[in-house]
Amino acid sequence: MQIVLNPADAIADPELRYIITETFQAINDPEVLGYCLIVEPGDTLATINEQLGFSILTNRWTGIEFGQPGFVSSFEILVEHAHCYEMVFIISDDGFGIEVFIPKTIDIPELLAMCQQYATPEVPAAVTGVI
Secondary structure (H helix, E strand, O other): EEOOOOOOOOOHHHHHHHHHHHHHHHHOOOOOOEEEEEEOOOOHHHHHHHHHHOOOOOOOOOOOOEEOOOOOOOOOOOOOOOOEEEEEOOOOOOEEEEEEEEEEEOOOOHHHHHHHHHOEEOOOHHHHHOO
């Protein structure tokens, strides 16, 4: 996995580089945007969970796992982009957050299933007027 602390970090994928750069510019406050996490081939749920400090597939407050009755996600936003999903977690009351980028090609079926079920489509900049 790649941890991105600022948009100057080397990000190979052009789509991810654009999205992350836009995120850093929009927030423009490192105290709020903690970091971005890019899931990469070879990563597992265990390595993702260890980095986050909690299970990405479990509601942080109820302990109910994805796929179980009563599951409600604990991410704030889950957006579907052309080649990846963008999942945002707000960790503390001061707004500190972590963005997780999950490529659609990653070999973690449970994570992709949750993303497919809960993601909202990206709204193109031409529609929102935000560039």
